[in-house]
Amino acid sequence: MQKVKNFINGNYVDPIKGKYIDNVEPGTGKVFSQIPNSTQEDLEEAIKAAKIAFPVWSTMSVDKRSRILHKLADLIETNLDDFALMESRDNGKPLWLAKAVDIPRASTNFRFYASAIVNFSTEAQVSEGFMVNYTRRAPIGIVGCISPWNLPLYLFSWKIAPALAMGNCVVAKPSELTPMTAFLLGRLANEAGMPPGVLNILHGEGKGIGQAIVEHKSTKAISFTGGTATGKIVGATASQQFKKVSLELGGKNPNIIFADCDLDEAAKTSVKSSFTNQGEICLCGSRILIEDSIYEKFKTKFLEECRKLIVGDPMDTNSNLGALVSEEHLNKVDSYVRLALEEGGTILHGGKRIEKEGYYYEPTVIEGLDEHCRTNMEEIFGPVVTLNRFQSEEEAIDIANSTRYGLSCTLWTSDLKRAHRVSHAVQSGIIWVNCWLIRDLRTPFGGMKDSGIGREGGNEALRFFSEAQNVCIKL
Structure with missing residues (x-):
């Protein structure tokens, strides 16, 4: 039986306390892997790695970051069959659907934001002869991305791609029900040339490591997709520390x-x-x-x-x-x-x-x-x-x-x-x-009422994962 590992600082590592959760294959009802039940100790290691990586990644040229994300998209396409098989076994969806939709869209997410960041423009306002104001978008720092089980790699990549493109370091948690595609992604991040510590992937329960990511003082923004009840907890927790928060929640469409x-x-x-x-x-x-x-x-x-x-x-x-x-x-x-x-x-x-x-x-x-x-x-x-x-x-x-x-x-x-x-x-x-x-992907995505707050997609996502900084120069 395969044992999934956390991905921290560019390495696959066992959970510090050695606790695991059974991962059941929906199509058979049988356990086919075990995943870490990560704890605060694992999170601290991921945060430490992200803090070291942030100065390198955030100051890297946009072109170089873009090339790394394009390479990651290429590698997902090259490994489409492996990803689709794991997603189907993990989630229970038909294999043909994972091949035709989920995995190609995950690759497209990385490719879209790899291109978007190169073409992302800032604003300038000129008062002739007096001053110039310009606005730059600065990466936030370390962000937490928590994704659901229904579209495992698609929605996982939907969150981390714009966060990485803007120069942030990410601590991400896939659903404990569907961990396998996120687990596979770590190896490809290394192959793409992503510096260690830029992307960290922790596995475990939402009420455990998921909540810990939301609460940690070093995560400056939280992007969460999941149920409305859990979203209320995430939103309330994040707001106490004035974190940016995006919640994509339920629907009754x-x-x-x-x-x-x-x-x-x-x-x-x-x-x-x-x-x-x-x-x-x-x-x-x-x-x-x-x-x-x-x-x-x-x-x-x-x-x-x-x-x-x-x-x-x-x-x-x-x-x-x-x-x-x-x-x-x-x-x-x-x-x-x-x-x-x-x-x-x-x-x-x-x-x-x-x-x-x-x-x-x-x-x-x-x-x-x-x-x-x-x-x-x-x-x-x-x-x-x-x-x-x-x-x-x-x-x-x-x-x-x-x-x-x-x-x-x-x-x-x-x-x-x-x-x-x-x-x-x-x-x-x-x-x-x-x-x-x-x-x-250029259009904003999100709901009204209890379906969430914030918008993902296009420039909305790039703005969410960055801070606006105004610079005023007197002429």
Whole structure:
């Protein structure tokens, strides 16, 4: 059995107290590796290494930092098969999905910020004959990056790439449920020429080493993606030390289907937005709101597409859905389906565990629920969607905005004016019109309400991982 190690100061090292956690493969339900259960002592070693590395990395030329990050992107692409296999075993997602989406997007994250930092411009204001003001963006120092289990390498790289590009040193913690791709990344950082101590990766529990990273006086900014309840703790802890904090949290995203949509395209894409990655994406459209006049037609087409989905071994290229990430999460998803029945819902498709080794659940479609019931209000984060009717545009907007979340929304309509009007009225940080999960890394990313604070992506991320410094020169 493989033992994962922490990556500190350019070396793989055992946890100082020798404590480990079993890492279970969701597709089989069996332990396939062990990871460090890191402690404060491990964190102090990582902080020490980062402090030594910071003067070197922060003063390195932008061009040289960029070349190192480009090289890291190259190495991820070269090792795509290894990363995809580990991500699939770690997370339970189909191997083909990891190869096609997760790992290529991780490489793209590094490549994007390697290029962005070279083209990042500062501002200058000139008062003729009197003074010149210019603003530079200075790296913060040591930053903490804590990533979730659903898109392990993609979201891990989404955080550390802009932090490194701006000249910061990073102490990062991947989810204890999906440690393997972050573990592999350390070796490639060395091969890319990254100085020791610039990137440090600690494994362990969120309530342990994760909280310790947030609390440590030497981490000057925290970027966290995860559940809203944990995000509240992270935000409260960071604010006590006036740290910069970015929180990308939960979602209960509406998928609004208007009668003038392309019905076939809306149905097919809605199946993807409901069940891709077993529904374990914060951007999945878990509440499908359908205009009453086409409700039955859409439902029929949607269910036809659902029946084509195959749930199976993540290593099987025919599997559309793999396993849920853990037994605990499987139980949570199933409990919400039982709750939906108690709340008066009718299961149109799925609704059961799949009895085999591992943590598999049928893609599940439920109708007949009140729009304000718990099933429609709380994040399930699994292959469960609800179908709801609406009579008017105003009602659709009211239902869409009725939860405490505001991460994303999808609209399906052929009316351009309606597309703009509804997009502006829906309280979500991201709006997709007649599409889903199309991303431009130049644009800001983040949610409203309980879906988080701060924005990632593009220059927003570079600004977050830096401090503005104004210099005024009298002429």
